[in-house]
Amino acid sequence: MSSDHGLDIMERGLEAGARFFFPKPLTLKDYENIWQFVYTENVEYFQGINIDEGHQGPPPPPPSQDRRLNSLSISDDIRRHGRSSSSSSNTSHGKRQRSQDGDHGNKKQKRPYKKLERKEDQDFGKKTTSVPLKKTRVVWTTQLHEKFLQALSILKMARAVPKRIQALMKVRRLNRANIASHLQKYRLYQNKYKGTSESDYPRRRIRMRLPDETEYHDYSPRNDLSYDYQNRAQSRLRTQDNFRPPHNFNHVPSARPQYHQEGSNDNFMAQENYGHPTAVTNPENLGRSWMSGAPTMNQPNVGACQSLFGSSAPLCDNDLNIGSTTNAIPVMAELQGMAEFLPNASLDPNFGNLGFESLQNSPPSVDIASFDAFNEILTGTIGGEIPNNDNALDISRMDEIRKGNKPVEEEAEDGFSLPHNPLYLNGMNSNFTSQGESFVVNPNYITTVGEYSTKALVNPNMLQQGNEVDNSGWFNSVNDIADFLFNQTSEKENEEEGDGGYVNPEFDSSWFVQDGENNLGAT
DNA sequence: TGGACAATAT
DNA sequence: AATATTGTCC
Numbered sequence: 001m002s003s004d005h006g007l008d009i010m011e012r013g014l015e016a017g018a019r020f021f022f023p024k025p026l027t028l029k030d031y032e033n034i035w036q037f038v039y040t041e042n043v044e045y046f047q048g049i050n051i052d053e054g055h056q057g058p059p060p061p062p063p064s065q066d067r068r069l070n071s072l073s074i075s076d077d078i079r080r081h082g083r084s085s086s087s088s089s090n091t092s093h094g095k096r097q098r099s100q101d102g103d104h105g106n107k108k109q110k111r112p113y114k115k116l117e118r119k120e121d122q123d124f125g126k127k128t129t130s131v132p133l134k135k136t137r138v139v140w141t142t143q144l145h146e147k148f149l150q151a152l153s154i155l156k157m158a159r160a161v162p163k164r165i166q167a168l169m170k171v172r173r174l175n176r177a178n179i180a181s182h183l184q185k186y187r188l189y190q191n192k193y194k195g196t197s198e199s200d201y202p203r204r205r206i207r208m209r210l211p212d213e214t215e216y217h218d219y220s221p222r223n224d225l226s227y228d229y230q231n232r233a234q235s236r237l238r239t240q241d242n243f244r245p246p247h248n249f250n251h252v253p254s255a256r257p258q259y260h261q262e263g264s265n266d267n268f269m270a271q272e273n274y275g276h277p278t279a280v281t282n283p284e285n286l287g288r289s290w291m292s293g294a295p296t297m298n299q300p301n302v303g304a305c306q307s308l309f310g311s312s313a314p315l316c317d318n319d320l321n322i323g324s325t326t327n328a329i330p331v332m333a334e335l336q337g338m339a340e341f342l343p344n345a346s347l348d349p350n351f352g353n354l355g356f357e358s359l360q361n362s363p364p365s366v367d368i369a370s371f372d373a374f375n376e377i378l379t380g381t382i383g384g385e386i387p388n389n390d391n392a393l394d395i396s397r398m399d400e401i402r403k404g405n406k407p408v409e410e411e412a413e414d415g416f417s418l419p420h421n422p423l424y425l426n427g428m429n430s431n432f433t434s435q436g437e438s439f440v441v442n443p444n445y446i447t448t449v450g451e452y453s454t455k456a457l458v459n460p461n462m463l464q465q466g467n468e469v470d471n472s473g474w475f476n477s478v479n480d481i482a483d484f485l486f487n488q489t490s491e492k493e494n495e496e497e498g499d500g501g502y503v504n505p506e507f508d509s510s511w512f513v514q515d516g517e518n519n520l521g522a523t
Numbered sequence: 524t525g526g527a528c529a530a531t532a533t
Numbered sequence: 534a535a536t537a538t539t540g541t542c543c
Contacts, residue, residue, distance in 0.1 A: 137528085137529055137530075137541090138529070138530090139528095139529090140528085140529085163534085176534095177529095177530070177531080178529080178530085180534075180535080180536095181528085181529055181530065181531085182529080183534095183535095184529095184536070184537095185527090185528070185529080187535095524543100525543105526543095527541100527543085528540100528543105529539100529540095529541090530540080531539070531540090532536100532537075532538065532539080533535100533536080533538085
């Protein structure tokens, strides 16, 4: 077998004693032919040996089709034949080995990699005579790995176990073992490359890396010497050819599109925006998804957005970047006629007066609440903790709750308490959540629900009961939301001593419960 | 050949 | 679930 199809090569091979010449790559047809060859050339062998028992006996009738398909030895031989000429000489070789194995009777056979027919083989290649195929292996593509990472970031390290990850990823035929294996490798990489520079990472299909929990909150782009914002980001951005600004959007290329990390290529997994805030105010950024799989920010009227949790969130276009109270600029809000969310200063559509681009090495937005704090809310209220089935995280459940069609469950089955008065964020937020520093909240999706909606969940001056019909009753400004969130965080922070600044609470319903007397909500 | 990788065993 | 080992590939 060779990728060299030259006649001389083929002839030389045949002269040297080869039975066939197969040009690479082998097709399924080739396998079928080889299989038949192997069988017809070795009928006595296959008929004279009980393969399963590994001892010789009177020749049984020729094995039925099914039996042949299920016995591993035949296909084993096929594989060996196909693999390397040195080990492939003939099948009597294989025969000898097999009976030797049988001699060491009590030795427990290690289970070889089985060759199984997968379900899809039946679906797809009906007529392929069902040649036994090697069991397919999961290939962790960058896309798949990103999904994995997304799940991890939502679950946090401590709770990131295969089963939960599987439930979050929702990838068909990706089983728990697959994930366990990948997780093991992932953790291995985490240790192995802890404290090493980027150039030390293996360059292969993916580069495994995620900050540990410390990095989550300690991260400061300013101090990140491993990352050169200007250069890397720019090279990526130049390739941005599918940016289509909204119709009323005056697109002026930014001189310094700094806030995007390099994207994926064959050697690196995509960790777009990994650990780095993204400037919503940069028009170039609006055309690119924040994380792979997430909708881009400039998709107006797209209908349902894909999110990790399925597609349900109806609005992609008026999400606001909640950054620090001083520099979060909800650009898209204006475009979507949500002027009430704009800060007082008028916006230059060309972003000329925002002052961001002059901040060369600092992100436009900084911590408001920790990413994890929000995902606690998300997973806690959406139902990420519902354990008893394989599609645990069902965003439609949250939607139903939000519409008041379903009651808020007091307690999930694993004992995880749901807040009595939850603050509901749409699941899609998680897609817009960068790992660590900033996040995006669509204020339309901060709402109270169900029977509790008659009471304000938090200080009514800050978060009021919203009206989904006319959008009234929400925060008065983005800054108000930011203040609210910031207060949640910093107060929580103060309660916890120690590592200063990182809030990593389990969901704490005390944030949102009523004050008994006053019904004031947030504490 | 050693290492990467995913499956499989413990 | 976590960890160790194996089979396969390159």
